[in-house]
Amino acid sequence: MPVTNADLAILGDGSEAENIDKDQSLRPIFASDNFVLRFTHGFDSVQRRSALVAGNIAPILRRGIIQLRLLFAEKIMRYGQCKLCLEDGELQRSHLIPAGVFRSLRSEGEDPTAFTAKKIVQTSRQFQAHLLCRVCEDRLNKGGETYVLKNMARRVPDSAFPLFDFVNQGTICDADDDCRVYDTSNVPEIDTAKLAHFALGMIWKTSARDWVGVDGYSRRLELGIYAEPIRRYLLGAEPFPRNCFVHVFVWPDKSSVSYGTYLPRRHPVRQSHVYSYYLPGITFCVYVGKGVAQEQRELCCYSNERKPISASIYIAQQNLSLLGQLSNFPRNSWQWPRPQFG
Numbered sequence: 567m568p569v570t571n572a573d574l575a576i577l578g579d580g581s582e583a584e585n586i587d588k589d590q591s592l593r594p595i596f597a598s599d600n601f602v603l604r605f606t607h608g609f610d611s612v613q614r615r616s617a618l619v620a621g622n623i624a625p626i627l628r629r630g631i632i633q634l635r636l637l638f639a640e641k642i643m644r645y646g647q648c649k650l651c652l653e654d655g656e657l658q659r660s661h662l663i664p665a666g667v668f669r670s671l672r673s674e675g676e677d678p679t680a681f682t683a684k685k686i687v688q689t690s691r692q693f694q695a696h697l698l699c700r701v702c703e704d705r706l707n708k709g710g711e712t713y714v715l716k717n718m719a720r721r722v723p724d725s726a727f728p729l730f731d732f733v734n735q736g737t738i739c740d741a742d743d744d745c746r747v748y749d750t751s752n753v754p755e756i757d758t759a760k761l762a763h764f765a766l767g768m769i770w771k772t773s774a775r776d777w778v779g780v781d782g783y784s785r786r787l788e789l790g791i792y793a794e795p796i797r798r799y800l801l802g803a804e805p806f807p808r809n810c811f812v813h814v815f816v817w818p819d820k821s822s823v824s825y826g827t828y829l830p831r832r833h834p835v836r837q838s839h840v841y842s843y844y845l846p847g848i849t850f851c852v853y854v855g856k857g858v859a860q861e862q863r864e865l866c867c868y869s870n871e872r873k874p875i876s877a878s879i880y881i882a883q884q885n886l887s888l889l890g891q892l893s894n895f896p897r898n899s900w901q902w903p904r905p906q907f908g
């Protein structure tokens with residue numbers, strides 16, 4: 567698969583970056599997707615040098631000016647129609663990738679690094695737009711984003727992965743060589759409604775407008791006839807949309823979590839659509855369509871009374887592929903310990 571100009575990756579922790587095979591890292595994994603976004607910490611000297619040699623990155627001074635400009639741009643309000651409530655008013659500058667995800671990927675004050683096929687830029691400010699009014703921004707925060715950011719894996723200021731700990735308090739209700747499904751209905755700290763709200767919020771935001779990356783290329787997801795029911799659900803005007811099913815996966819092993827993220831993306835499958843998004847430690851998969859298979863419907867963390875959350879080696883490996891194999895997850899040798907059925 568040749569590298570396309572629209573490929574995008576963000577990464578950079580010095581220790582992990584040394585292992586990057588650059589050709590691999592910029593290769594789109596799914597043919598239908600034309601972007602990969604990846605983040606980790608920092609910016610190592612080899613990458614800095616290659617970026618400078620390639621003429622793709624401005625000197626430090628120019629970077630500073632760009633960041634300053636973005637900082638001011640962030641403060642500027644704009645009047646227009648909010649994409650969620652459709653009312654006219656002052657619009658906030660919304661982040662497509664939650665700012666808290668960027669913060670979690672910082673290392674000693676260093677911003678994460680965005681890699682695209684054309685540019686390498688160290689930045690904390692990606693994919694912002696005047697999208698929502700203050701009330702709707704707050705709706706998405708309270709609906710799920712705040713909860714997810716609090717419970718995802720993080721290394722700063724302290725190493726923690728609350729959702730992993732909570733899920734492991736649940737009982738295993740299904741398991742095979744690859745995957746474990748946990749019944750989390752008896753774990754009070756787990757709020758699968760918020761996880762599902764966040765997942766739908768992410769794919770809806772990605773579909774609500776074109777988002778232009780550091781490389782100048784724009785990305786957007788299509789939700790088709792499901793865009794409107796999802797919007798109305800996020801607004802609080804309608805119940806959870808029919809024929810939408812949200813699967814949540816925690817990383818199977820707490821110590822090998824991959825610290826990165828990519829843009830919400832669509833995977834081609836027969837008779838339905840699957841969208842996915844990864845942030846540190848948690849993968850969200852949204853199945854949409856009348857053709858979604860029964861076993862996928864039953865794994866929905868929102869509609870199934872067991873509030874299932876899974877951990878899958880396959881899903882972790884898929885994410886590692888997308889994230890350019892930055893993590894040290896032992897890809898071929900890892901096996902589950904013996905399952906304890908509750």
Ligand SMILES: [Zn+2]
Pocket residue numbers: 648649650651652653698699700701702703
């Ligand atoms: Zn609004």
